[in-house]
Amino acid sequence: MTPVTLDHANFLTPRVGDGGVDPDRLEGVLSERFQEIHREVERRREEGGLGFYGLPYASESMRQVQEVADSFGQWFEAVVVVGIGGSSLGARAVAEALRGSLWNERSEESREHFPKLYFLENADPDTTSELLAHLDLRRTLFNIVSKSGSTAETMAQFLVVEEALRATMDENQLRGHLLFTTDPEAGILRAMAEERGIPALPVPPQVGGRFSVLSPVGLLPAAVVGADLEELLKGAAEMDARCRSGTLAENPAGLFATLLHTADVEAGRSVHVFMPYGDRMRAIGLWFQQLWGESLGKARDREGRIVNVGPTPVAALGAVDQHSLLQLLMEGPHDKAVAFVRVGRREAPMPIPPSHPDVAGLSYLGGHTLEALLETELKATAEALRRAGRPSLVLEVETLDERALGGLFMLLQISTVYAGALYGVDPLDQPGVELGKEITYGLLGREGFPSPEDSDEAD
């Protein structure tokens, strides 16, 4: 059995009508186009420019992460990941998928003595003061994650955290409450780690933040909550193997990218709704939103021409957002395509008791399970969208375990690289966020950055 598969029947014209993609074109011109794209991506991969491809095979790095996590023993009651964007979204996606949202409220026994896991992402004073007041700092490890070592929010949080630690322990103890995840050579965090003897995990230089979930950035938090790292990488490697095929019909990442790209550029379906059915996958949606949006939303193509392209990813959640966004998806402009994620099998299906057989509005539910209800709602929503001429596809996850997660991450990352090639943009850069950073530096008085009031404020 394959842990992750793609069902795209409702994306094709025979089922969804003119809103979909013609299967003859998919087998013809779009398959040919994909073969070119695939060759181009394989070439870039061979040249070493796509570092995330190597992560499923970085077993040495994985063992190092596992050793660090094991070394905590049962000393740390809580681990706080201090990071933002790609430095937190992947880790949150893994932890929530495997442990749910009540992990930090569970007893130590119920957590099998694995630590609680918190994320300090935003430069938000409320969140920060509350969390620091809440934690027993003597039993807390702070994992500071910034590849560059210069992310403003994360560095500010680091300064605040360090000061809080200093108030309760000496310098020697303090070191043991910090763990950096950063570039192996460059940046402030690496220099400080070496100078002060603070342990530091490496982010491979060719791996960008939003492609780093299978690097120590995502693996360390995963190990903290007891995830099986080997299975995670194994699932990713299996998916990678499937995606070596240049035959579109055999390559799920190729199909995902080709269908969504075609829907956008040929039919104006520029809003790509990612809608897993199941609460544990909510954070995967936020991770995907960054991956797809930041990789493909670009002003210039690879030849430097102004193109202003990129789909708008929307993270939704089934069945909850049937009661929020579905109305718009069903009846609004024909500018959307939907990617569902379906989990085939769950641990506890949860029977719905047939306790009110005489009440028509309740009796039809009794005897089913919550799992079947959720499943039925996905099926019904996809069918309703189909009848309304709106294409959708389903990523089928056999069961939401490490192996499937690894496969899902890899599928979506490889899709993003293919989609970058289809849109003609570099999926690995993010030049558009620099201006905001520079203005921030200027406003805060950082040396070398003019105050925006002095420069082109009035242009």
Added chain:
Amino acid sequence: MTPVTLDHANFLTPRVGDGGVDPDRLEGVLSERFQEIHREVERRREEGGLGFYGLPYASESMRQVQEVADSFGQWFEAVVVVGIGGSSLGARAVAEALRGSLWNERSEESREHFPKLYFLENADPDTTSELLAHLDLRRTLFNIVSKSGSTAETMAQFLVVEEALRATMDENQLRGHLLFTTDPEAGILRAMAEERGIPALPVPPQVGGRFSVLSPVGLLPAAVVGADLEELLKGAAEMDARCRSGTLAENPAGLFATLLHTADVEAGRSVHVFMPYGDRMRAIGLWFQQLWGESLGKARDREGRIVNVGPTPVAALGAVDQHSLLQLLMEGPHDKAVAFVRVGRREAPMPIPPSHPDVAGLSYLGGHTLEALLETELKATAEALRRAGRPSLVLEVETLDERALGGLFMLLQISTVYAGALYGVDPLDQPGVELGKEITYGLLGREGFPSPEDSDEAD
């Protein structure tokens, strides 16, 4: 001082260039159009068709909610709101804005003996089994919220919850662990409440789910965490008073609706990004997403013509999503407009210590506060978007308290009604979700609903 104001300078052509709205048009034709819209909405209001307008003045209903909440005393350790979509999003928005995300982990003393507050929204077996196993049911109240009393997910959860309670207590005790919020006359829950003597709060008949945050649907959970309901309604009433003005420049809801509608229909800016700066406002974004998306995304206009209109609301979070969506907002297609929310003053600004004066990448941060950093990032992001020709506006919230929240909810709800009039659609219905429900009923074998396999599966 007014607790909520609107700054739209960066939405106007003098500042943002051709991507914005011309101030002469705003003062001229758009103001005239708004006057018509305003008259139309005021008329509908007088006719009683817009029930949410009355909620700020329903002090009798508010007192009833407060009495119910007070009657819990310190008996209940936890309250679980069982509801989905409009039956949970508003309540979550209030609770998270006022109490943050760590509320349920805090000690009873730190919560001042107010109960923990959970939400059971999805028909998700994992979430449900985990939560029921986690709670001490003998000290838990379940607030079942469904206006119609027939929402499939909520009714299924009700059956599961009732069975779980039954396993630990007798029928008489069980009644005391249930509280319904539902239609005052109709539906299964109302009938059951009367038959079995289960307490039940009313949802006013003319108030739909997504406009119900200031009804008992939102007020009861707010009271559970100790919110000041009077202030909440007072803030809403103040905003309502400001929005009685038909003069666009004086009506913040009118400006919000007019600017975003104009950006969509005149410049193709159909993606409306709602981006508060501050973690506590994340759930407000999800609430707004339903309000804006479900109200305005419609196949037909009020005359019954097929129009397929409606903007796509995207809930983002500052500064976090500067590291996720900002690249797309800055460089992608010119199809977006951004609504920021800024909080003027926070309880704890959180100083950033100047502890590494010799490290250039850290020293510029020291001496500022996290509050100032967040604030600066908002300012810098708005400025960067402006320079890139992308319009934005800022909802300025003086401080994130009950009064401001009431004002913010009211502003956005009134805006939605104006926007409905501008788009020419009925903002109160949601006909597009019926088909999915019918297919679900059919698949589950509910009497009177054919199995979809027997009907138009092959159309």
